[in-house]
Amino acid sequence: MNTLLVVCRISCLLLGVSPLAVLAKPVTIVELGTVESMQGQPRLSLAGELTAIRSARVAAEVAGKVGEVLAESGDKVAFGDDLAVVGETPALLRLQAMEARVAEARAGAERAAINERRLARLLPRKAVSQDEYDEARVELARQKAILATRQAEAQQQADQLQRHHVRAPFSATVVSRYIELGQWLDVGDPCYDIDDTTVLRARVAVPQQYFGQILEGSEVRLRVDAMPQIAHDLKVSRKLPNIRSAGRSFEAWVDIDNSKMELVPGLSVRAEIALQGPPGENLLVSRDAVIKLPDGSTVVWLVREADGEVTVNSLPVQVSGARDEQLIVQAASLQSGMAVVTRGNEALSEGQAVRLVDSR
Numbered sequence: 325m326n327t328l329l330v331v332c333r334i335s336c337l338l339l340g341v342s343p344l345a346v347l348a349k350p351v352t353i354v355e356l357g358t359v360e361s362m363q364g365q366p367r368l369s370l371a372g373e374l375t376a377i378r379s380a381r382v383a384a385e386v387a388g389k390v391g392e393v394l395a396e397s398g399d400k401v402a403f404g405d406d407l408a409v410v411g412e413t414p415a416l417l418r419l420q421a422m423e424a425r426v427a428e429a430r431a432g433a434e435r436a437a438i439n440e441r442r443l444a445r446l447l448p449r450k451a452v453s454q455d456e457y458d459e460a461r462v463e464l465a466r467q468k469a470i471l472a473t474r475q476a477e478a479q480q481q482a483d484q485l486q487r488h489h490v491r492a493p494f495s496a497t498v499v500s501r502y503i504e505l506g507q508w509l510d511v512g513d514p515c516y517d518i519d520d521t522t523v524l525r526a527r528v529a530v531p532q533q534y535f536g537q538i539l540e541g542s543e544v545r546l547r548v549d550a551m552p553q554i555a556h557d558l559k560v561s562r563k564l565p566n567i568r569s570a571g572r573s574f575e576a577w578v579d580i581d582n583s584k585m586e587l588v589p590g591l592s593v594r595a596e597i598a599l600q601g602p603p604g605e606n607l608l609v610s611r612d613a614v615i616k617l618p619d620g621s622t623v624v625w626l627v628r629e630a631d632g633e634v635t636v637n638s639l640p641v642q643v644s645g646a647r648d649e650q651l652i653v654q655a656a657s658l659q660s661g662m663a664v665v666t667r668g669n670e671a672l673s674e675g676q677a678v679r680l681v682d683s684r
Contacts, residue, residue: 354636354678355667356627357613361660362606362652367545367596368538369646372528374548374591376519377579378494384410384509385487393505395516401492407516410509412488419485422478429474433467440464496520524587525561526578528595532567535574536600537644539563543598544578548591556580560597599645608650613664614643624653625665625672627680635675636665 388411395407440460446452496518503515526546530538540563546556562577578595580587613624615638623638645652665672672678 352668352672352676352678353681354625354627354665354669354672355681356663357610357666359658359660359662359664360608360650362608362647365543366599366606366645366652367647368530368534368599368644369594369596370528370530372526372578372593372595374524374526374580374587374589374593376521376589377523377525378496378520379499380493380496380518381514382407382490382493382516382518384490384511384513384515386410386415386484387510388412388488388508390503390505390507390509393501393503395498395501397498397501399498400496401498401518402495403492405492406489407492407498408490408503410488410490412485415481415485415488419478419481422474422481426471426474426478429467429471433464433471436460436464436467490515492518494518494520495522519589521585521587521589522581522583524580524582524589526580526593526595528576528578528593528597529568529571529573530576530597532572532574534599534644535567538576538597539600542600545596546578546580547594548587549593550591551586552594596646606644606652606654607658607660608647609641609653609664610666611646611649611651612666613669614641614651614653615669622653624655624658625669627663627665627678633677634680635677636669636672637674638672 390408391411391413392406392409394409395401395405401407440457440463443452443457443460447454447457497520498516499519500517501515502513502517503509509515538560540560542560544558544560546558547554548556558578558580560576561579564575564577567574576595576597609624614622615625616622621640622643623640625636626639628635628637639655639658641653641655641658643651643653665678667681668678
């Protein structure tokens with residue numbers, strides 16, 4: 325140990341540096357900013373993404389070979405429009421055969437009805453027996469039952485034929501096509517993805533601590549990152565009543581009219597949501613002034629000058645929102661006009677001496 329001290333002294337003498345300067349801890353240089361008072365309702369700025377309110381993957385309802393491909397990605401389709409046709413010829417021929425059997429059964433029922441009416445006229449004159457008339461009535465009922473059965477079978481086959489047509493379940497835009505002409509499909513194979521984009525939904529993940537401060541109907545200023553010059557003034561349409569364990573957040577939904585088709589699902593957005601702020605004054609500090617600790621709490625660093633020495637102390641704050649490059653904070657002993665450290669605050673410790681560079 326003594327040897328180390330001697331070596332240190334000799335080195336310092338050779339370099340012309342004081343040994344105390346070598347052993348002293350270097351002073352951290354920090355910059356300061358000013359705490360500002362916020363006017364109006366606090367807002368929380370969060371990132372989100374636009375999604376379609378209604379989306380569907382349209383699948384094949386029957387097995388068969390793709391006979392027609394009628395829609396491509398990007399096409400606008402209306403409810404019920406054909407997107408594709410899957411091998412309908414065998415089903416069409418079965419329907420035609422069943423319709424012929426229906427016509428045959430209808431003719432049989434008409435013949436039985438004519439016979440029953442004729443015997444009904446002859447019965448009062450005793451020209452026919454009661455048994456003959458009863459047999460005619462039974463035959464008429466049988467022919468009507470045959471007709472009803474064949475009509476039901478034909479209707480069932482007509483429904484089956486419709487299933488060979490892949491149709492749009494609602495008015496939408498075709499997003500993806502998965503089929504090719506001549507491709508074999510099994511039941512349930514995907515054919516198309518479609519999105520209804522007339523109204524889009526911004527889905528925003530909100531940290532759990534704001535659950536009580538965001539309500540359905542809260543005001544939102546929404547900007548699409550691809551068109552930041554346009555601000556949409558909207559309202560929260562739905563707040564989901566569950567906290568996701570991954571990230572400890574809940575979802576807020578904001579619906580936006582897209583009847584002009586200027587937006588598409590997948591665009592990133594920035595939502596500024598008005599908060600029902602906690603009691604007390606809302607203050608603004610630079611984003612750089614707020615340090616998040618490993619336990620999740622947040623602090624700002626305040627400076628104190630005494631006996632010619634400037635030191636720093638941390639002050640816990642609650643962040644309740646953001647406005648541009650500033651954060652909205654509350655703390656019992658924080659006041660407008662106070663100075664907070666905005667640079668050099670990443671590794672400060674309680675009571676540490678600093679040197680000021682006032683950037684305010």
